Amino acid sequence: MIEIPEVVVLADQINESMAGKRIKGIKIPQVLAGSLSTLATPTITIL
Amino acid sequence: MRDSYICGGRAIGGMVEIMADDKRILFSNGAIPRLFDRNEEPNRKSQLTIEFSDGSFLCVGIQLYGGLWCFSQGGFDNIYYSVAQEKPSPLHSDFDESYYLRLFETEKSEKLSLKAFLATEQRIPGLGNGTLQDILWTAELHPKAKVGSLSSDDRQRLLNSIKNVLKNMADNGGRETERDLFGKAGEYTTKIGRTTYGEPSALDEAEGLRERIIWGKIYFCPKCQRI
Numbered sequence: 001m002i003e004i005p006e007v008v009v010l011a012d013q014i015n016e017s018m019a020g021k022r023i024k025g026i027k028i029p030q031v032l033a034g035s036l037s038t039l040a041t042p043t044i045t046i047l
Numbered sequence: 048m049r050d051s052y053i054c055g056g057r058a059i060g061g062m063v064e065i066m067a068d069d070k071r072i073l074f075s076n077g078a079i080p081r082l083f084d085r086n087e088e089p090n091r092k093s094q095l096t097i098e099f100s101d102g103s104f105l106c107v108g109i110q111l112y113g114g115l116w117c118f119s120q121g122g123f124d125n126i127y128y129s130v131a132q133e134k135p136s137p138l139h140s141d142f143d144e145s146y147y148l149r150l151f152e153t154e155k156s157e158k159l160s161l162k163a164f165l166a167t168e169q170r171i172p173g174l175g176n177g178t179l180q181d182i183l184w185t186a187e188l189h190p191k192a193k194v195g196s197l198s199s200d201d202r203q204r205l206l207n208s209i210k211n212v213l214k215n216m217a218d219n220g221g222r223e224t225e226r227d228l229f230g231k232a233g234e235y236t237t238k239i240g241r242t243t244y245g246e247p248s249a250l251d252e253a254e255g256l257r258e259r260i261i262w263g264k265i266y267f268c269p270k271c272q273r274i
Contacts, residue, residue, distance in 0.1 A: 001061075001076050001077050001110070001111075001175060001176075001177055001225075002061065002063070002074075002075075002076065002077075002078075002079065002221075002225055003061050003173050003174060003175045003177050003178045004058070004060070004061060004136060004137065004138065004173035004174055004178065004213050004216075004217070005178065005213055005216030005217040005221050005222065005233070005235070006216075006221040006222070006225045006227075006233065007058040007059075007060070007061055007062065007063050007173060008058045008136075008138065008217045009217060009220055009221045009227050009228075009233070010056065010058075010063045010074075010080065010227065010228055011056040011057050011058040011063055011064075012056075013056075013082075013227060013228035013229070014053075014055065014056025014063070014065055014080075014228065015055045015056050017082060017228065018053045018055075018056065018065070018082065018105070019053055019054060019055050020052060020053065021052070021053045021099040021100070021101060021103065022050060022051070022052050022053075022099060022100040022101075023048050023049055023050065023051050023052075023053070023067060023097055023098075023099060023100075024049065024098045024099055024100045025049060025097075025098045026048060026049075026095070026096070026097050026098075026117075027095075027096040027097075027098070028094065028095055028096070029092075029094060
């Protein structure tokens with residue numbers, strides 16, 4: 001499980017290596033997408 | 048979120064937040080993000096895959112359990128997220144002696160074990176069962192010791208240990224049991240825990256012990272961590 005030290009490391013690396021990237025698309029597993037589609041108010045938008 | 052640009056990331060307690068224009072992507076617990084270069088094969092079994100226009104991928108896998116959210120800025124009503132933003136990180140100067148001592152003033156804290164005090168009720172967001180083992184071992188305090196039994200010296204030693212151990216872990220890229228954005232294991236070697244169970248303690252060569260209390264296990268040295 002990530003805790004404070006690992007979260008700090010990940011955030012620094014995201015700043016250094018991901019800033020400026022443009023999101024082209026998002027994928028989630030089909031089984032997860034199926035379960036989400038049954039929710040009245042999905043908490044994630046599947047693109 | 049398509050065509051949004053990543054602005055950066057930030058640590059919020061035990062959560063990692065990625066800002067993408069006015070959208071937010073949030074991970075916690077066992078949700079582990081991993082960035083793959085355009086020349087690498089992304090993890091097809093991940094619970095979330097974000098493809099970037101430069102051909103790279105961010106994949107998020109889940110170990111045991113984890114939180115993974117996407118939402119518009121300001122549109123996420125979650126108690127853990129809110130509390131983590133309100134409270135200072137032990138790595139920040141705002142988490143000073145005055146703030147730390149106020150944590151002891153909460154109702155019933157005197158009767159709590161140190162494990163419960165440090166790692167439950169979001170007293171210190173992001174400090175959990177993984178990091179507290181080394182914090183208590185370094186402070187030479189037993190995880191089952193009651194908060195009310197601590198002397199002022201014990202409390203001061205615990206504060207120093209919280210700040211120093213967490214900083215040491217972060218400075219070394221995290222614990223050796225966890226991996227970073229590129230899949231590299233941290234270089235901090237845990238002093239006491241699953242990997243050292245049954246081996247002599249580095250301090251006094253007493254054999255490390257293990258018990259199960261509250262949620263999860265505790266690891267401790269019976270000689271140098273008193274109750």
